[in-house]
Amino acid sequence: MTTTISERPAARxxxxxxxxxxxxxxxxxxxxxxxxxxxxxxxxxxxxxxEERLEVVEGTVRCRVAGREHVLERGTVMVIPxxxxxxxxxxxxxxxxxxxxxxxxxxxxxxxxxxxxxxxREYNRSITAASERIARR
Numbered sequence: 053m054t055t056t057i058s059e060r061p062a063a064r065x066x067x068x069x070x071x072x073x074x075x076x077x078x079x080x081x082x083x084x085x086x087x088x089x090x091x092x093x094x095x096x097x098x099x100x101x102x103e104e105r106l107e108v109v110e111g112t113v114r115c116r117v118a119g120r121e122h123v124l125e126r127g128t129v130m131v132i133p134x135x136x137x138x139x140x141x142x143x144x145x146x147x148x149x150x151x152x153x154x155x156x157x158x159x160x161x162x163x164x165x166x167x168x169x170x171x172x173r174e175y176n177r178s179i180t181a182a183s184e185r186i187a188r189r
Contacts, residue, residue: 064088065142067164073157081157083164084109087142087149096137103155104132106140111148115140124150 056138071082079184096116104158106115107129115122117138132138154160 059129062102069161069164070151073161076157078157080153080155082151082153082159083161085152087111087113087144087148088149089147090143090145093140094139094141096139099132099134099154099158099160100160101134101156102160103134104138105153105155106130106132107151109149109151111142111144111146113140114143116142144171 064085065088066084068084069081070084073081090146093114106113107145108124108126110126112126113124115124115132115138117130118130118136122130140150152163
């Protein structure tokens with residue numbers, strides 16, 4: 053498995069590709085998102101034909117799904133059905149880590165592709181375990 057790391061220069065956030073669209077033949081795209089600072093509340097967006105799953109691994113993540121806001125804590129999983137308006141952001145001043153999965157992969161990986169800068173082969177076991185838990189759901 054090739055694991056890559058994506059640095060978002062403005063916000064200093066990272067995106068680590070755990071399973072690429074290519075590796076899964078387009079079935080899904082899975083990544084870890086590491087938020088290092090509080091981000092502004094984004095506008096809602098829609099994945100017309102994709103389900104998005106989000107699991108918080110560390111810290112808290114805020115999200116709005118179909119107009120309803122949620123604060124997700126470590127271990128919480130949120131499944132956002134295709135076609136549902138939503139937004140996800142970090143308000144935790146300590147930062148946060150989450151695993152996201154998009155099914156089918158479609159263009160999800162391309163959303164992050166511009167930020168991929170190098171390979172990242174060592175990530176701790178909690179990330180691997182969280183990734184596998186999402187895969188089994």
